[in-house]
Amino acid sequence: MMDAGRIRHTVAFALSHDRGSDEERDFLAAAEQLAAIPGVEAFELLAEVSPKNAFRFGISMEFADQDAYESYNAHPDHVRFVEERWLPEVADFLEIDYATR
Amino acid sequence: MMDAGRIRHTVAFALSHDRGSDEERDFLAAAEQLAAIPGVEAFELLAEVSPKNAFRFGISMEFADQDAYESYNAHPDHVRFVEERWLPEVADFLEIDYATR
Numbered sequence: 548m549m550d551a552g553r554i555r556h557t558v559a560f561a562l563s564h565d566r567g568s569d570e571e572r573d574f575l576a577a578a579e580q581l582a583a584i585p586g587v588e589a590f591e592l593l594a595e596v597s598p599k600n601a602f603r604f605g606i607s608m609e610f611a612d613q614d615a616y617e618s619y620n621a622h623p624d625h626v627r628f629v630e631e632r633w634l635p636e637v638a639d640f641l642e643i644d645y646a647t648r
Numbered sequence: 649m650m651d652a653g654r655i656r657h658t659v660a661f662a663l664s665h666d667r668g669s670d671e672e673r674d675f676l677a678a679a680e681q682l683a684a685i686p687g688v689e690a691f692e693l694l695a696e697v698s699p700k701n702a703f704r705f706g707i708s709m710e711f712a713d714q715d716a717y718e719s720y721n722a723h724p725d726h727v728r729f730v731e732e733r734w735l736p737e738v739a740d741f742l743e744i745d746y747a748t749r
Contacts, residue, residue: 548692549692549694554697555694557658557744559744575749591649591650591746592749593650593656593746593747593748593749594746594747594748594749595744595745595746596655596745596746596747597743597744597745599742599743600742600743600744602744604749605744605746607746641700641701641742642698642700642701643658643660643696643698643701643703643706643744644696644697644698645692645694645695645696645697645706645708646694646695646697647694647695648676648693648694648695648705
């Protein structure tokens, strides 16, 4: 169980690239680099495997608190990834963020 | 990072009950009991806190493999919870399942 105040930021997504393509591999390799941004903990790049939705991948990461989450969002490496890779290459996505109750 | 073959089953949801109501508390207490079903690991009942979707809670659990997941789905306690609590009391939900890539 997460500690109080922590946030688990997740995003399920599908790419516009063909399954198993070089473009897909290149995008996923770039996404892995988000793990190096300060404040990112417990980073996971996952396969989405439920037949009940059309997403094919997921990213999960944790932040110690809301400030760490906001610093990540504003970090130049994150902003650049969103502009240069996420927006042009992601076909659909949903962000879901969890905290303790 | 999860071990290969494991499945992290998650569901984000919103209830038809008023926020902070007795009905909400009673539903969440019943949902907590899913943790006792054989095969369920790393059970978490969470708050959904992203302003980018309308879900308000989440459940996350892990299974050692697909067989454990299917046994959970078919377990009488799970089937009863879905029929008696989930279907009548959940207003919206999305299941997202993750595995290693």
